[in-house]
Amino acid sequence: MINSWAGIDDSGVAIAAARAGAAVVRGMYGQDLARIDKGAGDFATAADVAAEQAILDVLRAARPEDAVLGEEGGRQGAESAGREWLVDPLCGTLNYAVGNMVVAVNVALPDRAAAVADPFSGEVFATDGQRAWVSSADGVDTALAPTPATCLVDVNLDPPFPGAPSFRAVELLARQGFIEDFRPRVVSSSLALAWVAAGKRTAYVTDGGDLSASVHFAAGIALCRAAGCVVTGVDGGPIGAGGRGLVAAADAATHARLMELIAG
Known part of the structure; x- marks a missing residue:
């Protein structure tokens, strides 16, 4: 049988x-x-489950020896598998359920490749671990170029809030310095991380623990890093074991300013 995935990275x-x-x-x-x-107020829809199955079908056909960690189905594959794909089939389920189209489909193979698809624009933001680009609905590829020009900062306000009381994202929005320098956005989807890499957002901020192996954030983090963004925790430390949340900024100056505001 001819392997139709042969030669595809x-x-x-x-x-x-x-x-x-x-x-x-x-x-x-x-x-x-x-x-x-x-x-705790969270839910999945039939679309989450069906989308994850469609993703699994591709991964099983293309990389049958790999394991997969899906948001809905958990971990599947051999315990001895040396590689594990992270899958969030529908990031922004609440948005989707109420008719809001701001959602993303996230697929990542940590340290190797990632893709974030916008189902409604047809865009797919991708990286091979070195380059980062966006493929349009008609198949045109364009390199991602982060920029602070928009001054739009997405802040994730979804619970839980593990950083409280020392850090609450909602308090960041009320600080005079933030109001003077930025304009807040709350899209409630990690699609915003792809927008930082693409120059549609200046930065993204979310609370949490170690997000490097999160099905929700791994693909977006990989995109931002490959595009040249500054990516740290909310404490300025590295993303990874012991990390705290995420700040992804288009450039060093934006990142430094956000760190000042968060510390304040």
């Missing part, structure tokens, strides 16, 4: 998987979807 597989998930998300948009309660 990991970034190509990530892009194909993200596109497959995005097609499902787009196709099920606007339907009255069954919800799966996860507790």
